[in-house]
Amino acid sequence: MSRSNSSLGAAVRMTNLEKTFYSRTGTVKAVEDVSLNVAAGQFVSLLGPSGCGKSTILNMVAGLTPVSGGTLTIDDHAVTEPLDEMGIVFQRDLLLEWRTVLDNILLPLQIKRAQTPESLKQALELLELVNLADFAHCYPRELSGGMRQRVAICRALITTPRLLLMDEPFAALDALTREQLGVDLLRIQTHYHPTVLFVTHSIDEAVLLSDTVVVLSARPARILATFDIPLGKRRDGLTRRTQEYLNVVSQVRAVLEEYAQTPCLVSSSVSE
Amino acid sequence: MKQLVRRLSTTLLVTITIIAVLVLWEVLVRLLDIPMYLVPPPSAVFKETLRLGPELLRHTWVTFYEIVIGFLISVVLGVPIGILIVYSPWLEQVSYVLLVISQAVPKVALAPLFLVWLGFGMQTIVLLTFLISFFPIVVNTVVGMRSIAPEMLLLAKAMKATQLQTFAIFRLPVALPSIFGGLKVASTLAVVGAIVAEFVGSQEGLGYLILSANANFQTPLAFAAIAILSLMGLAIFYFIAFLENRVVFWQRSNELEPEAWQRASVGVDL
Ligand SMILES: Nc1ncnc2c1ncn2[C@@H]1O[C@H](COP(=O)(O)OP(=O)(O)OP(=O)(O)O)[C@@H](O)[C@H]1O
Numbered sequence: 001m002s003r004s005n006s007s008l009g010a011a012v013r014m015t016n017l018e019k020t021f022y023s024r025t026g027t028v029k030a031v032e033d034v035s036l037n038v039a040a041g042q043f044v045s046l047l048g049p050s051g052c053g054k055s056t057i058l059n060m061v062a063g064l065t066p067v068s069g070g071t072l073t074i075d076d077h078a079v080t081e082p083l084d085e086m087g088i089v090f091q092r093d094l095l096l097e098w099r100t101v102l103d104n105i106l107l108p109l110q111i112k113r114a115q116t117p118e119s120l121k122q123a124l125e126l127l128e129l130v131n132l133a134d135f136a137h138c139y140p141r142e143l144s145g146g147m148r149q150r151v152a153i154c155r156a157l158i159t160t161p162r163l164l165l166m167d168e169p170f171a172a173l174d175a176l177t178r179e180q181l182g183v184d185l186l187r188i189q190t191h192y193h194p195t196v197l198f199v200t201h202s203i204d205e206a207v208l209l210s211d212t213v214v215v216l217s218a219r220p221a222r223i224l225a226t227f228d229i230p231l232g233k234r235r236d237g238l239t240r241r242t243q244e245y246l247n248v249v250s251q252v253r254a255v256l257e258e259y260a261q262t263p264c265l266v267s268s269s270v271s272e
Numbered sequence: 273m274k275q276l277v278r279r280l281s282t283t284l285l286v287t288i289t290i291i292a293v294l295v296l297w298e299v300l301v302r303l304l305d306i307p308m309y310l311v312p313p314p315s316a317v318f319k320e321t322l323r324l325g326p327e328l329l330r331h332t333w334v335t336f337y338e339i340v341i342g343f344l345i346s347v348v349l350g351v352p353i354g355i356l357i358v359y360s361p362w363l364e365q366v367s368y369v370l371l372v373i374s375q376a377v378p379k380v381a382l383a384p385l386f387l388v389w390l391g392f393g394m395q396t397i398v399l400l401t402f403l404i405s406f407f408p409i410v411v412n413t414v415v416g417m418r419s420i421a422p423e424m425l426l427l428a429k430a431m432k433a434t435q436l437q438t439f440a441i442f443r444l445p446v447a448l449p450s451i452f453g454g455l456k457v458a459s460t461l462a463v464v465g466a467i468v469a470e471f472v473g474s475q476e477g478l479g480y481l482i483l484s485a486n487a488n489f490q491t492p493l494a495f496a497a498i499a500i501l502s503l504m505g506l507a508i509f510y511f512i513a514f515l516e517n518r519v520v521f522w523q524r525s526n527e528l529e530p531e532a533w534q535r536a537s538v539g540v541d542l
Pocket residue numbers: 021022023028029030049050051052053054055056057219
């Protein structure tokens with residue numbers, strides 16, 4: 001693929017990261033003392049109970065929410081605004097209904113006024129990658145939920161991002177579609193090598209896709225444990241049946257269950 | 273194809289119903305021997321329409337003109353004001369309250385005052401038409417502009433869209449369905465506004481015609497004017513609905529066409 005040599009992902013570094021929301025009803029501490037290094041090209045999942053602050057962490061990395069305390073850098077630059085070479089995917093696909101699939105994918109380039117004659121070809125290549133080549137000229141309402149989310153992923157990838165942020169991107173999909181898209185995502189990552197920060201509720205999904213799984217506590221989010229996943233880079237649906245996979249899943253589950261019973265106990269980082 | 277058949281059969285059904293009502297009306301009026309000045313039979317109304325054709329046409333044009341001008345002014349002012357209200361916290365607090373208060377004043381009650389201030393004539397009628405149709409346009413624009421999902425705005429921010437881009441690419445299209453809803457409501461109100469204004473102070477137009485026909489016991493003429501007025505209201509409404517279908521094509525009320533479904537389900541590889 002004729003891409004610029006930006007095969008290096010971005011390195012994200014969080015040190016004693018904190019976030020407190022001030023609102024009329026009071027203050028909410030959403031993130032407390034999170035320190036995490038995400039090396040370039042890594043796939044890191046954030047796993048934790050609902051409302052614990054996962055989206056908040058992601059939004060801070062995205063430059064959408066200011067940091068309250070600690071430091072947050074991308075490639076050693078403090079985050080003050082969204083990174084130019086960043087793609088983001090939310091739980092809802094957020095496609096623009098009045099634009100065709102192709103125009104939705106090209107949107108980030110149009111906004112940055114960076115559309116070139118090459119862009120169209122790149123968009124079509126991306127569609128090919130997620131098996132939607134025939135739908136370039138359809139409108140979003142003509143697609144299923146899973147297909148729409150794939151378009152949203154293409155939209156995030158069109159700028160060849162060095163950092164891909166995904167906030168429960170597959171949460172609204174059925175289990176089979178979800179697994180298929182996860183595997184698609186891994187394939188995409190081996191193509192482009194972006195750093196991926198991936199928020200999910202699903203232990204299975206986190207383990208299947210990630211190099212590292214970070215387990216967070218209930219609000220305020222603190223890191224309970226970090227797991228390096230020893231499954232190698234080549235993974236697919238069959239990986240779920242391997243013993244290593246099952247081992248890691250049960251370890252992660254154990255940490256979450258232990259925490260659920262004694263929330264005040266914060267076990268130290270367990271690294272494989 | 274199937275859709276065309278369905279639409280045609282709906283039209284047919286409506287036509288038949290209207291004809292049936294007219295026939296029933298004609299028969300009842302004749303059977304019960306109701307005097308012409310109370311309820312004229314449709315045939316008499318029709319005859320009167322033909323007899324006074326050019327005269328009716330002139331009054332129709334006057335009223336149509338007033339409605340369209342008043343309505344257009346409220347669109348041209350209402351939509352931008354609605355947008356400004358969403359963008360400016362100051363305007364939001366001040367003008368929204370002002371608008372709601374002004375809405376509490378029945379504008380029809382102001383008609384005699386306007387007459388004193390602006391004098392007899394079209395300007396007074398256009399002003400009242402504008403005032404009545406203005407509010408729903410502003411409110412629907414505000415509601416539409418606010419209906420954007422917060423995540424959508426985050427997405428725009430993540431793409432580093434400028435304020436102008438965020439407005440033109442995200443917010444305005446999202447608001448369009450609601451704006452068109454406002455336009456449809458406003459268009460029917462504009463008709464009411466023009467007629468009431470004509471009642472109060474005009475020497476021409478369908479509203480004037482209805483009043484004067486009533487005064488002279490020319491009930492068939494009054495009925496003819498009312499019928500024309502209803503048709504005009506319908507025509508304006510459907511014209512806007514037609515525009516809506518064109519502009520807000522992604523929200524067309526009818527379901528997906530079957531072909532699109534087939535296209536969409538092929539190639540979903542699981
Ligand atoms: N803008 C905000 N103002 C005030 N409080 C907020 C704001 N955004 C988030 N919060 C609070 O911060 C906490 C963490 O929210 P966050 O959305 O990060 O959770 P999450 O882990 O993503 O949850 P979920 O898994 O349900 O998406 C919540 O208690 C929420 O109420």
